[in-house]
Amino acid sequence: MAADTGETPADGFGRVSRTKDVVFRLLALAATLIGIVSLAALLLNVAVDAVGWLDWQFLTNPPHPNPYEAGFLPALVGSIAIMLMIALVTFPLGVGAAVYLEEYANDGYLTRFIQLNIANLAGVPSVVYGLLGLGLFVGLFNIGYGNVLAAAFTIALLILPIVIISAQEAIRAVPDSQRQASYGMGATKWQTIRNVVLPRAMPGIMTGTILALGRAIGETAPLIMIAAPTTVFGLPNSFFSKVSAMPLQIYNWASYPQTEFQYGVVAAGVVTLLVVLLTINSIAIVIRNRYQQRT
Amino acid sequence: MTSSETEPTDDQTAPTPGTDGLADTADSGGETTFDRTLLEARDLSVYYGEERALADVDIEIPEKQVTAVIGPSGCGKSTFLRCINRMNDLVDSARVEGELCFDGKNVYDDDVDPVALRRKIGMVFQSPNPFPKSIRDNVAYGLKVQGKQENVDEKVHTALERAALLDEVEDQLDSSGLDLSGGQQQRLCIARAIAPDPDVILMDEPASALDPVATSKIEDLIEDLAEEYTVVIVTHNMQQAARISDKTAVFLTGGELVEFDDTDKIFENPEHDRVEDYITGKFG
Amino acid sequence: MTSSETEPTDDQTAPTPGTDGLADTADSGGETTFDRTLLEARDLSVYYGEERALADVDIEIPEKQVTAVIGPSGCGKSTFLRCINRMNDLVDSARVEGELCFDGKNVYDDDVDPVALRRKIGMVFQSPNPFPKSIRDNVAYGLKVQGKQENVDEKVHTALERAALLDEVEDQLDSSGLDLSGGQQQRLCIARAIAPDPDVILMDEPASALDPVATSKIEDLIEDLAEEYTVVIVTHNMQQAARISDKTAVFLTGGELVEFDDTDKIFENPEHDRVEDYITGKFG
Amino acid sequence: TGLFAAEGNNVNIAGSSTVFPVTEAIASSFSEANPTINLSLSKTGTGGGFGNFFCAGRTDINNASRAIADAEIEQCGNNDVTPVEFQVATDALTVVANPNADWVDCLTVEQLREIWRADGATHWSDINEEWPDEPFELYGAATTSGTFDYFNEAIIGEEANHRSDYHATERDRTIVQGVQGSEYAMGYFGFSYYSENPDSIKAISVDDGDGCVEPSIETAMNGEYTPLSRPLFIYVAKESLEKAAVRNFVRFYMKRAATDLVSEVGYVPLAEDKRDENLETLETTIEEVTA
Amino acid sequence: MSQPDFSHDGIRTARGTAFRYLFMLCALLSILTTVAIILTLLVDAVDFFAQVSLVDFLTGTRWSPTNEPIAFGVLPLISGTLVITIGSAMVALPIGLLTAIYLSEYASDRRRAYLKPALEVLAGVPTVVYGYFALVYVTPAIDAILPVDLSTFNALSASIMVGIMIIPMVSSISEDAMSAVPDSLRQASYGLGATKFTVSTSVVVPAALSGIFSSFILALSRAIGETMIVAIAAGQTPRMIDLTDPAGMFLDSIQPMTSAMVQIGTGDIVGQGPAYKSLFAVGLTLFVITFVMNLISELVASRYREVYR
Numbered sequence A: 001m002a003a004d005t006g007e008t009p010a011d012g013f014g015r016v017s018r019t020k021d022v023v024f025r026l027l028a029l030a031a032t033l034i035g036i037v038s039l040a041a042l043l044l045n046v047a048v049d050a051v052g053w054l055d056w057q058f059l060t061n062p063p064h065p066n067p068y069e070a071g072f073l074p075a076l077v078g079s080i081a082i083m084l085m086i087a088l089v090t091f092p093l094g095v096g097a098a099v100y101l102e103e104y105a106n107d108g109y110l111t112r113f114i115q116l117n118i119a120n121l122a123g124v125p126s127v128v129y130g131l132l133g134l135g136l137f138v139g140l141f142n143i144g145y146g147n148v149l150a151a152a153f154t155i156a157l158l159i160l161p162i163v164i165i166s167a168q169e170a171i172r173a174v175p176d177s178q179r180q181a182s183y184g185m186g187a188t189k190w191q192t193i194r195n196v197v198l199p200r201a202m203p204g205i206m207t208g209t210i211l212a213l214g215r216a217i218g219e220t221a222p223l224i225m226i227a228a229p230t231t232v233f234g235l236p237n238s239f240f241s242k243v244s245a246m247p248l249q250i251y252n253w254a255s256y257p258q259t260e261f262q263y264g265v266v267a268a269g270v271v272t273l274l275v276v277l278l279t280i281n282s283i284a285i286v287i288r289n290r291y292q293q294r295t
Numbered sequence B, C: 001m002t003s004s005e006t007e008p009t010d011d012q013t014a015p016t017p018g019t020d021g022l023a024d025t026a027d028s029g030g031e032t033t034f035d036r037t038l039l040e041a042r043d044l045s046v047y048y049g050e051e052r053a054l055a056d057v058d059i060e061i062p063e064k065q066v067t068a069v070i071g072p073s074g075c076g077k078s079t080f081l082r083c084i085n086r087m088n089d090l091v092d093s094a095r096v097e098g099e100l101c102f103d104g105k106n107v108y109d110d111d112v113d114p115v116a117l118r119r120k121i122g123m124v125f126q127s128p129n130p131f132p133k134s135i136r137d138n139v140a141y142g143l144k145v146q147g148k149q150e151n152v153d154e155k156v157h158t159a160l161e162r163a164a165l166l167d168e169v170e171d172q173l174d175s176s177g178l179d180l181s182g183g184q185q186q187r188l189c190i191a192r193a194i195a196p197d198p199d200v201i202l203m204d205e206p207a208s209a210l211d212p213v214a215t216s217k218i219e220d221l222i223e224d225l226a227e228e229y230t231v232v233i234v235t236h237n238m239q240q241a242a243r244i245s246d247k248t249a250v251f252l253t254g255g256e257l258v259e260f261d262d263t264d265k266i267f268e269n270p271e272h273d274r275v276e277d278y279i280t281g282k283f284g
Numbered sequence D: 001t002g003l004f005a006a007e008g009n010n011v012n013i014a015g016s017s018t019v020f021p022v023t024e025a026i027a028s029s030f031s032e033a034n035p036t037i038n039l040s041l042s043k044t045g046t047g048g049g050f051g052n053f054f055c056a057g058r059t060d061i062n063n064a065s066r067a068i069a070d071a072e073i074e075q076c077g078n079n080d081v082t083p084v085e086f087q088v089a090t091d092a093l094t095v096v097a098n099p100n101a102d103w104v105d106c107l108t109v110e111q112l113r114e115i116w117r118a119d120g121a122t123h124w125s126d127i128n129e130e131w132p133d134e135p136f137e138l139y140g141a142a143t144t145s146g147t148f149d150y151f152n153e154a155i156i157g158e159e160a161n162h163r164s165d166y167h168a169t170e171r172d173r174t175i176v177q178g179v180q181g182s183e184y185a186m187g188y189f190g191f192s193y194y195s196e197n198p199d200s201i202k203a204i205s206v207d208d209g210d211g212c213v214e215p216s217i218e219t220a221m222n223g224e225y226t227p228l229s230r231p232l233f234i235y236v237a238k239e240s241l242e243k244a245a246v247r248n249f250v251r252f253y254m255k256r257a258a259t260d261l262v263s264e265v266g267y268v269p270l271a272e273d274k275r276d277e278n279l280e281t282l283e284t285t286i287e288e289v290t291a
Numbered sequence E: 001m002s003q004p005d006f007s008h009d010g011i012r013t014a015r016g017t018a019f020r021y022l023f024m025l026c027a028l029l030s031i032l033t034t035v036a037i038i039l040t041l042l043v044d045a046v047d048f049f050a051q052v053s054l055v056d057f058l059t060g061t062r063w064s065p066t067n068e069p070i071a072f073g074v075l076p077l078i079s080g081t082l083v084i085t086i087g088s089a090m091v092a093l094p095i096g097l098l099t100a101i102y103l104s105e106y107a108s109d110r111r112r113a114y115l116k117p118a119l120e121v122l123a124g125v126p127t128v129v130y131g132y133f134a135l136v137y138v139t140p141a142i143d144a145i146l147p148v149d150l151s152t153f154n155a156l157s158a159s160i161m162v163g164i165m166i167i168p169m170v171s172s173i174s175e176d177a178m179s180a181v182p183d184s185l186r187q188a189s190y191g192l193g194a195t196k197f198t199v200s201t202s203v204v205v206p207a208a209l210s211g212i213f214s215s216f217i218l219a220l221s222r223a224i225g226e227t228m229i230v231a232i233a234a235g236q237t238p239r240m241i242d243l244t245d246p247a248g249m250f251l252d253s254i255q256p257m258t259s260a261m262v263q264i265g266t267g268d269i270v271g272q273g274p275a276y277k278s279l280f281a282v283g284l285t286l287f288v289i290t291f292v293m294n295l296i297s298e299l300v301a302s303r304y305r306e307v308y309r
């Protein structure tokens, strides 16, 4: 390379070969796009396959072994019921834990231990949470198998670390000058948290929680582990109703013998699930954008 | 330190700052005039971990006057100010030794609730920090947290008026405090600080983030406030200290209070060479 | 600007800095002695977006001497330095107008490859920035990227020796460059810059992050380097400029090169009042 | 009835994956008429359904592709669950191979035993020297399923064990895909999974001594398809019939079990006299519990 | 002089304390969760190990919980997990690292602003959907394109899908680490006449190595714990892998730990015998493996966060 460099500056300074640079750049760009593009291709495929299957009767019927009569309603409603329950459980617990860690806890061993533990819990496989739900809620507390409560509690534990971590980030983003101003006015810690910290952190907390709910709505393995039923026909009518969920129903349908299920009904279910997920995530993004300007 | 032994006199008139004060103070030499002492530090030291940020400070701050605290960066001005309302409690590593008395009561006594203490002391910070709430809610915040729920609207108006902001915001009390200009925001913070009617107002470089026009409004306001409140103001701007304060405390590096006296005296004829060097810009 | 028209003379001896130089330069008036010009800016302007950071600079920097660039903060010193090796190319918003010639060739010509250009110009930054690699790999880095793979060990030794660091690190060449003291790190960065044997060494406030002892070592080193390299150094420390440089360029606010002359002349008898004000500390 | 009404509106069913499609079809049409009743249906296999759910008192109904075993009756008894048996359809357990396996159309029971028993044949050529010298790729029901039990009993018998080096799965779809994917594959499952995929897999006729018989609804109904045709049941917990929802659903089920609904999912519907017999049993039992 | 009253207000103090402990309880819940996970797994696993020896479990090479002859050797399942982990690592690590380099060194701010969220979508797609994709689209596609004999259920398409799913974990954590590399190091390198390629590969990547390493471990831990993709697409054949036969490793059906857990969990297994309890023994094994990996990743990451504060 050095040899390329001309000796007399009057002729310029020579050129350094950029082949590697260009090749590498293209390679890196290709790598960046590969996942996105392949996902897009698959989504396109599934969307095409869902055409003709994803219709009103699909969304309002109960499941059926005949692909032309099969419907998604109980799973759809089940997912939403579980999700609401999860939100009710994780929001207060997650915010409470985040407030403790950010506002109360000093930087001692206990705090660091809790923090490390939360980070670790966020990485525990969901199937293990399923076993936890099975042992704890179905077994020990005897809530019953495969019902709304057991499902919601199990998945709530699964997403709690994610909610806590994002709530902590939101609380940490509240400028310290705001807290100082409040303490300076003679506010107590709780008054400061309630009147200054939480209102300001709320959009961030909400965004994080909703995104975590998006994760919750796609969870399947924990439901399988707590013996959620293969198929449900009615709508959940109590906390103790057996419940199915969209991903679980999709998983079940994927095992049906007819190709109409493989390439039609399941595709319709996948598209429905993704649309619900996308809606949830866009709500989060709207909240984030709506409040982000004000800082 | 030089002047802290002198007893308060009955002379209620604060020496007027400016050049006319020069002759007085120059004549009176070490002798200074004092009002009733409201805040008094005795052997006050503050440590952050191992590092000493304030070293054996003795000072008597008179009631209903403006006391300026000046000194080079890092000399402990803010630390001193934050001792008064125990905001240093919020810093884990901070440790206070010695006494700081508010009206004769040591605020570091065990039976003192810092929250109750802070309700008697308003505080205004370096850069304006209004809450992302309406102007009204900003000013009413102290009243709310302190449980003073009667006549809130009236008190909000009075506070805004005293802070010389009412005219400018009267018909937008419900719009956000963040929509105001920097100078207005800082006056809003002052209104917020005085709304619960404290005894003392602490200001930590309240105009350092502001442009000259806004600064001069704040300076006028501070002089007015001294009619009713005891004001302690930290500033890095010596001209500002000279313009608005009655008393000036000069801290130098190491957290040492080198000289405390009438402002005119400090600026025209300081006792210590180091203070003179600092004021004339030879050092710091 | 005043001096940039003067032709280089044959006088190879750089004027020695210090008080004895005073008489010479004072006598010679606008007339200055020049070596062969290596770098020459003509009407050089730099814009960051809309803002102009360098305004029509004309300067001729002589070979194998130390040229100091001084001026108040934000006046464009770093910008000028980074023009020479086209580091400004890395700033998206930066735009350069005019010419900057290296040995007669405009480095902003289309056929100039900035990467090739930079291989002729070493650069040392404000705070030491060794790579988190071994000392040896740090110094060898430039050789490696430039494909100069022969005698690497020997070159590394020579560079460390020239940078006056060899004795201190000789038996720890494989330990991390980050384990050295600040002053050693900065000398390591100098060794790294000279190892590929460039023609010019640019230094942007190379001692500002260092303590006085480390600083004086670096200053000694810079004077030595000028025997073989053309050194351009930005500094905010006028004493430093006076101590180590042969020529001094004074930029003032707005990116204007107000005066460029022998260092002695600038410090003892500048042409411009603004320069005098700046040097005596009345401004900036 | 609001969203969170009483537990009494729930009907919980688990059990055989073979019977699953029948119950699913009937439950689906039942719940369209009775949307407030929450019917849940799990595919756990016959034995799993009895052992973990039905006899433990956790479900009201168990689907079964074989009759309940004595041990299971005992377990139910211990938990005060009284199983009431209803046959709901007949199945033709079907052995399938890849359509490209043109060398094989019919197997005798002995040949099947040789293929599926432990330490038996490993290559096609072990059965018939003219067949390819390629190893079997075998897909079958998971060991605890009713299908496995039935196949094991009917083909392997007492003396030998079912081999264990095969792809055992609860999910019959897996078998379809597996057999479809390999020329040397073979599998077995309920007839419905074959009838849904007649083009991608091929059914093997079975010779039980009287010549090759193709599995079909007809051959199962007229009893020619032996030994692999079998009755399918549901078991209802007598105690659960106290709940109106369960009563209504089982009544509905009995009526529908004799219709095309069953043949649509690939099984042989119940004969009408059998249906009437069932309804009678049902009503008698209901009277006993509601009395 | 009457002293001012700064005394403590009982109600105020009590309320403050109450909230403190309430919030603390929420935080401690996370520790309870960990304890509960360990206990629930342990209680049943202990039952299991009372019937099956730990040594047999850890060293056995046959997994057949319900089929005679019964065997509970976990190694075939760990093999299956290993295959998926290796396969997904081959997809995700290079792609994720290159993506991180692209985002941190090459992409303009604008481009990064839409590429990053787009990548995060990858991690947000439910895994059951990926499993379905793998089985219904990817396997047939590979079968059609490559001249290989691919089983319907195979490790290959499952690995690819798991790999795609974990790309964002690698790329976003690595990118954070690369962005944390001070610009001064890049400047130093450019100043010596380095090209962008050299700056990226010889300065940025080495300096961010611990962060990159931590992202790798975390992503692999995620791959190890991934359940639905493998349960749907990788098959149910517990077998020992033969490292000398990479084709056989990927082209055929396997069974990772998670998939075995799903099979036992949904399977027709009666009662409380070792077949059912083995679910918890495998779960415990999985938990221990992923927990250790997460811990390592977290410790490595906290080290790199310290290097450039």
Ligand SMILES: Nc1ncnc2c1ncn2[C@@H]1O[C@H](COP(=O)(O)OP(=O)(O)OP(=O)(O)O)[C@@H](O)[C@H]1O
Pocket (backbone or CB within 6 Å): B048, B051, B052, B053, B071, B072, B073, B074, B075, B076, B077, B078, B079, B080, B091, B093, B236
């Ligand atoms: N929270 C803290 N932790 C540790 N040391 C601190 C803390 N706050 C201040 N210090 C140290 O205490 C000393 C005094 O700080 P202080 O903020 O009081 O100075 P200051 O006079 O207000 O300076 P400035 O004019 O820069 O605001 C400084 O050396 C500072 O570094």
Ligand SMILES: Nc1ncnc2c1ncn2[C@@H]1O[C@H](COP(=O)(O)OP(=O)(O)OP(=O)(O)O)[C@@H](O)[C@H]1O
Pocket (backbone or CB within 6 Å): C048, C051, C052, C053, C071, C072, C073, C074, C075, C076, C077, C078, C079, C080, C091, C093, C236
């Ligand atoms: N990357 C940039 N983008 C936009 N403006 C810049 C950038 N770098 C410098 N500037 C502006 O250009 C002007 C000159 O900057 P420069 O860094 O050259 O000053 P300097 O003389 O080196 O100052 P200092 O002594 O503080 O280092 C300043 O006004 C600065 O704000």
Ligand SMILES: [Mg+2]
Pocket (backbone or CB within 6 Å): B077, B078, B079
């Ligand atoms: Mg301060």
Ligand SMILES: [Mg+2]
Pocket (backbone or CB within 6 Å): C077, C078, C079
């Ligand atoms: Mg600079």
Ligand SMILES: O=P([O-])([O-])[O-]
Pocket (backbone or CB within 6 Å): D015, D016, D017, D018, D019, D044, D045, D046, D047, D064, D065, D141, D144, D145, D146, D147, D148
């Ligand atoms: O599910 P089974 O019918 O085989 O028990």
